[in-house]
Amino acid sequence: MICIGLDLAWSPRNPSGIATLQVIGDPDLARLTGILIDCRILQTNTEILDYIQTQAGRDPCLLAVDAPLRVPNRTGQRRAEAELNRVFRAYEAGAHPANRQLLEKNGQVRGEELVQALSSCGFQEQAEIQQGSFARQITEVFPHSAMVSLFGLHCTLKYKARPKRTWQERQQAWQLYRQHLQSLTTADPALSGHEGLLQVEVGSLKGRSLKNYEDQVDALMCAYIALYGFRWGSERCHSFGSLQEGHIFTPLPIGLREQMNTTSRKNLG
Template sequence: MTLSALRLVGIDLAWSPRNPTGVAVLDATGTLLEARTLTSDADLLAFLHAHTPGPAVVAVDAPLIVPNDTGRRDAEAELARVYARFQAGAHPANRTLLGRYGGLRGEALRDALQTRGFTVNPANLDRPDVRAVVGVYPHAAMVALFRLTRTLKYKAKRQGRDAQLAAWAAYRAHLRALAFADPPLQGADALLNVDPASLRGRALKTHEDTVDALLCAYVALYAHRWGESRLQVFGNVQAGYILTPAPPARESGRP
C-alpha cells in the first residue's frame, strides 16, 4: 500500500447506541474526506470497512479496554494528575457504568476491528503499514495541541448561550489554525464555517459530534506523523489507556 492509501479516522463514539456517533476521515495529507454522524453500529462498521481497506489509524473517543467492574482505570487517574489543572480530567470508566448505557461499545468496536487486522496497541503508529485503533480524549488533546490554560466549555449549557458560543468560536479558530500546523489540517472549511449560533437541539448536538470526530481524526494524523516522540499514553494496553498528544510540560522545549 502507498502512503496515499493511508486513512486517519476519528470517531466520537456515543456511549449509548440510541445516540448518533460522529465520524471523520482524513487522507495522508490531512485533507478532510468526509465528516458526518451515523446512527447504528452496523452503519459504523460499514463506514469503517469502506474507508480503511489499507493502512489506517482509527482514534476513538471512548474506552476500548475496560477490565474493571467498578471505580476508574489507572488511565483516568494518571491523566488527571497531568490535566486536572486544565479542567480536562476524564470521566471514570468501568464495566458497570458503561453497561448502564447499553453495553461496552468501545470494546465491541475494538473486537470488530481486530478481526480485520487492527491492533489496539498504541505503539508504532508512525509505521507506513499501520492498522491500529486507539482510545483518545479530545479535551486533553485540545489542551496539548492548542496550548490552552483550561478546556473550552463549548458543551456547557449552564454557563449561558453567549459563553457557550464564545467557546465554540475559540474551538473553531483553533481548528482552523491547524492548517498551519505540522501536520496540517485541510479541507475542513465547510464544516468549520457552520455557525453554531444558528443551531439548536439535535442539530447542534450533531454538529458537536461531527466536529469532535474531526479533532479525533486530527489526533490520529498527529500520532502517525510524530509517533511516540510527541505522544503520551496514560495507562497501558492490559488495563486500558488514553492516548494524547504530549502535554504542554513535556513539549515545552519543542521547536
Template sequence: MNMFFIGVDLAWSERNSTGVAIIKSQKGSADFVCGTSDIYENSAIVDYIMAHTRGDHAFIAIDASLVVKNKTGEREAETRLKKMFAKYHAVPYPSNRDLFYRLYGGVRGEQITEMLEQKGFQHSPYIKKFEKSHKFFEVFPHSAMVVIFQLEQVLKYKARKKRSYTMRWQEFERYQGYLSSLQHRKPSLNLPYDILKTDVRALRGKALKRYEDLLDAVFCAYIAFYYWYEPEKCLVIGDLNDGYIVTPVFA
C-alpha cells in the same frame, strides 16, 4: 497506497448518534475526505469506515473507553491523566463495568473493538513514526486540545449546567478558529469551508449536538495523524491489560 486517519466520537450507546470523520494524508499534510454525525449502530460505524478506506492503511482514534476491566471506580489511566491535566479542567469521566452495564447494557468500546479486529485492524496504542498498518486506539480529545492548541483551560462548548447557548456558541467559534489554524501547523490539516464556517449561532439542541460530534470526530482524526507524524510528542498512559489513553503531552 493512501494513509487514512479516522476519528470516532463514540456515543455511549447505539441510541445516540456517533460522529465519524476521515482524513487522508500525504506525509506532512492531510485533507478532509468525509464525515458524518448521523450514524448509530456499531455495524454502521464499521461499515462507514471500511467503505471509505477500502483496505488502505489506516489509524483509528476513538474517544471511548476500549479496555475496562475494573468493576467499580475508575481506571488507573484516568487517575493518572487527571493528575496531569486537572489544572486545565481536562478530566475524563470515570469508566467501570458496573456503570456501563447499568446505564448502557454493556461496554460499547469492547463491542467496537471486536468488530474492528474482525475487519483486520489491530487494537494497539503503540505505533512508530510513519508506520503503515491498520490500528486503532483510545484517545481523549480534551487533553489533546490543551496541548495542541496551547490552552489554559479546555474549551467549554459542551452542554453543561449553567452554560448558556451564548457561552457555548462563543466557545464553538474558538474551536472553529483552532481547527482552521491546523492548516498552518505541522502536521497540517485542510478542512472544508462548510465545516469551519458553520453559523453555530443558528444551531440549538440536536442540531448543535450533531455539529459538535462532527467537530470532535474531526479532531480525533487529527490526533491520530499527529500521533503518527510525531509519536515522540505523545504518551500512552496505562496499558492494554487494564486500560490506557493516548494523549499528546507538553515537552
C-alpha cells in the same frame, strides 16, 4: 494512508460523529497533510463498522476513538483516567471515570464490541500510535487533553452544554475552537478540507442539530490526533494506562513533554 476519528456515543441509542482524513506527504514525514474527505453522523454499530470498512478498504488506517475501548474494572476508574487526570486536571481537562457498572449493556461495553468486530478486518487495538507506523489499528484518544496540548490552552474550551453554562459562553468557546482548528492549516502536520465544516453558523443550530455538529467536529479532532500521532509518536505524545488495563493516547503540552522526557531519561540512567 487513512486516519478516521470516531466520537463514539456510549450507547447506540445516541448518534456518533465520524470523520475521515486522507493523508498525503513525504515518506520522511516532514510534510504531512490530512485532508478531510468525509464527516457525518452515524447511529448503529453496523453503520459504523460498514463505514470504517468502506473508507479504509485494505489500506493502512489509524482509527482514533473517543470512548473507552477496554474496561476491565467493575467500579471506580481505570489507571488511564487516574494518570491522565493527575497531569491534565490543572487544565480542567480530566477524563470521566470509566467502569463496567457505567458502560456495560447486556454484558458488553460498546468500545470493546467495536474492537472485537474490527479484528476480523485486520485492525489491532494498540495503546499508542507509533511515528510513521503504517498499521491498521484502533486506539483510544481524548480530545480535551489534545486540545489543551495542541492549541496551548490554559484550560478546556467550554463549548459543551453543562449546568449553569450560558449559551453566550458556549458560542464564545465555539468561536475559539473553530479558530484553533483553522490554525491547523499551517501546523505540522497540516489539516485541510475542513473549511466548510467550520463555516457552519453555530448560532443557528439548536437541540439535536447542534449536538450532531459538536460530534462531527470532535470526530475531526480525533482524526487529527491520529494524524499527529503518526507524525510524532512518543516524541510528542503519551499513552496513559496500558493495553491490558485500558489506555488513553494524547499529545502533551510542550513544557510537560520536556519534563516527562527528562524523567524518562533519568529512569533509564
